[in-house]
Amino acid sequence: MGGGGCACGRVHESKVQSVRICEASCEEDLLSLLEGLHLEGDVLCVADEYTWEVQGKEVYQELRGHLGRSVRSFVFPGRKRLHPDEHAVGALTISAHSGVGMIVAVGSGTINDICRFVSFVLGIPYLVVATAPSMDGYASSVSPLLVNGKKQTFPAHVPFAVFASRRVLQEAPAELIRAGMGDMIGKRTALTDWRLSHRRKGEYYCPEVASLMEQAVDAALDSLRSGDGATGVDVTALMEGLVLSGLAMEYVGSSRPASGSEHHLVHYWEYRLLDAGVEPPFFHGSAVGVATLCIAHCYAFMSARLPDLVSDLGLVPPSPSEVHALLVSSGLKIRPAQLGIDGNLLHDSIRQASELRPHRYTILQMAREMDLIDDMADYVVSHLGG
Known part of the structure; x- marks a missing residue:
């Protein structure tokens, strides 16, 4: 390329x-x-x-x-x-x-x-x-x-x-290998956010780079199907997917193809924990996997509230059930509480995480624009806050 x-x-x-x-x-x-x-x-x-x-x-x-x-x-x-x-x-x-x-x-x-x-x-x-x-x-x-x-x-x-x-x-360590899988699962929502910003705000978007990122995700998921060892992951296939992901970022000069609202949630969680003097009890990629499920629920909420808008944008976000299945097959945590993120912090992160990178448009900014961010936060907490 x-x-x-x-x-x-x-x-x-x-x-x-x-x-x-x-x-x-x-x-x-x-x-x-x-x-x-x-x-x-x-x-x-x-x-x-x-x-x-x-x-x-x-x-x-x-x-x-x-x-x-x-x-x-x-x-x-x-x-x-x-x-x-x-x-x-x-x-x-x-x-x-x-x-x-x-x-x-x-x-x-x-x-x-x-x-x-x-x-x-x-x-x-x-x-x-x-x-x-x-x-x-x-x-x-x-x-x-x-x-x-x-x-x-x-x-x-x-x-x-x-x-x-x-x-x-x-x-x-098995938890590091699983963290790599979590990081790759997060590309599903990151790419959806990138397409959302392109179609609503005219942000630069490259279909070829997006396709390369999808190949990277496929390589990572293939590592589950062809894996061995304690984690059941083919580490060569996973590593190839991770490197491809990095190349996609280099091609566009930013992390946009690989990092969206799911990463913003994790950065917010890390910031709040560190600010309270608490060492985050998770690896970054593992938390990205859980945050991806949160954002999949955000897209499900918006699709239910504004079905015509989401369909008109041509977006095909991953469903919560799809992300849930990927997390389970990867041996990753499912709920934020399993990472030490309680319902209040989860609610705050949905409402405020977009402020960490206000110029990177995602589903969180879209909900805020439409005055739906509080309802979205309530929805996610009702599904994952326990």
Whole structure:
């Protein structure tokens, strides 16, 4: 798809030069790629304490022993969950600002978000060695970061390569694999929101990119049908779907094809919990799956209230029963209460989450425009608030 003109009027290109999912070990392929590059400065391997033990140490030792250039390591300390906030970004920026010519991120969501942004700020390339098929941002061009406890999305570097070991992906914690499935299920409502905004507000929309995202979702769902192991998921198929999703975001220069009102709900939940001094007791992708069911109910509400309007827009949102079945087959939670989100917080999120990104039009903004947001919140809570 990249490199040529598109019917939407834009040229879609990707800076990701290589995606390699190796059967057992990816260190040799990684070394071969780096040896062919003409880079200045040190290589900095970045991990947290968990991903360092899983694969970071192997990557570091292989590069240090055979690359023929200085290789350094930076490991975020502590076993407590790492957040992509000002402290983490600042710590890595200080470590990498002098003499580093390449960042190798070893990890999944948070490590990738931090490294992607820091490499952008410092103007140096980076690549990622994925340790779990847990999120769709591996090939993304944006980083969601916490600033004063609130999620904000910033422009960032796309990795020029994505590596993964099937063995490592299979051994990832089951909850991380399920989080990857939840993130992909959320594309169903994200794409519907994108089409809604295009048809009501004239927002830019590319059918080809939307089709690519649908292929990514299909690949993820195929991973359930062809899976094995404890989670019953084919991690290679899931990882391919997650990477395709990131490429779709890069093609349009934003997260629009992959993130809609379902993500806004999760960001609102995370913000409210963190603001209350509570660590969110869920992985982002798992919460996205639950939020997708909430938004499917939002569309069901609007379809019942305004059937002609929804049909005239040509929207085909996922039904609550369809999303429910996907969550069950993926082993994901169903109700917000299972994530620690009570009925009051759920109600508040339906009413207020759109304010986190007021310029991204979704079903939530549409309900607010029509003075139906309170009724919609009541409807969702009546179905999922128990």
